Amino acid sequence: MQGDNDVFRTADGRLLSLATFEDKFWRELRTALGTEFPGLDTDAYDRRPARTAAKEKVHHLLTAVFATHDYAWWEHTLTGIGAPWAPVFTAAQQLLDDPHLTARNLFSQASGPAAQARFPVRFGSGLNTFRTPAPELGAHTREVLEAMPAAQVTATSGPRPPARRQSRT
Structure with missing residues (x-):
């Protein structure tokens, strides 16, 4: 667990991911929210080493903060600051x-x-188009198995041997 880089639950049960891996992102977060959330209204965690040393405390603080409002409120509030965040779908x-x-x-x-x-x-040009759809699950199984030596196919698809029991001596 990185105390300030994690997934947090909002009051309505939705999840959001927050990443204040750079000090400037933490400062933006606490500056924007510190007046409403007194636990954030301190520069004690403005540096990464301090947040890492107190990661459990920071995580509990943020967990409590995000639980106070629903996702819509957080979306509106976090969109206005620079700290990276995203909904968890x-x-x-x-x-x-x-x-x-x-x-x-x-x-x-x-x-x-x-x-x-x-x-x-x-990357400039290329990789932007889809030439073919992704294969369906199992679409190439037969081709892969046919390309394998028979011993590998048997080992791959045959029944599992019974588990060996360890004798206790």
């Missing part, structure tokens, strides 16, 4: 509907039935 559709990911064109329909994520980093 629990369903694929939440990813597909996320405005930030949509604006970055992270997902696309390949020629298959499901949306597919592109490589998240852009």
Whole structure:
């Protein structure tokens, strides 16, 4: 656990991820929230070594802070400061509907039935298009097994040998 770089639960049960790995991000967070949350209104943890040394205390402090308001409040509040944060999605559709990911064109329909994520980093030209959809689970199993020597196939797909018992002497 890194006390200030973790996932925190909001009052309505949603999760968000916070990363104040740089001192400037911690200072921005405490400056924005310190008046409402007195535990944050101190420069005691402004440096990474201090936050690391007190990581359990910092984590408990942030856990209590994030539990005070619902996700919508935190989204509005955290969007206005520079500390990196993101919602924690629990369903694929939440990813597909996320405005930030949509604006970055992270997902696309390949020629298959499901949306597919592109490589998240852009390198000028290339890697921005989807040529084929991801294979379905098990789509290439037969090809892989046929390419393996028979002994490996048997070892891979055969029944498991009974567990050996250790004798106690």
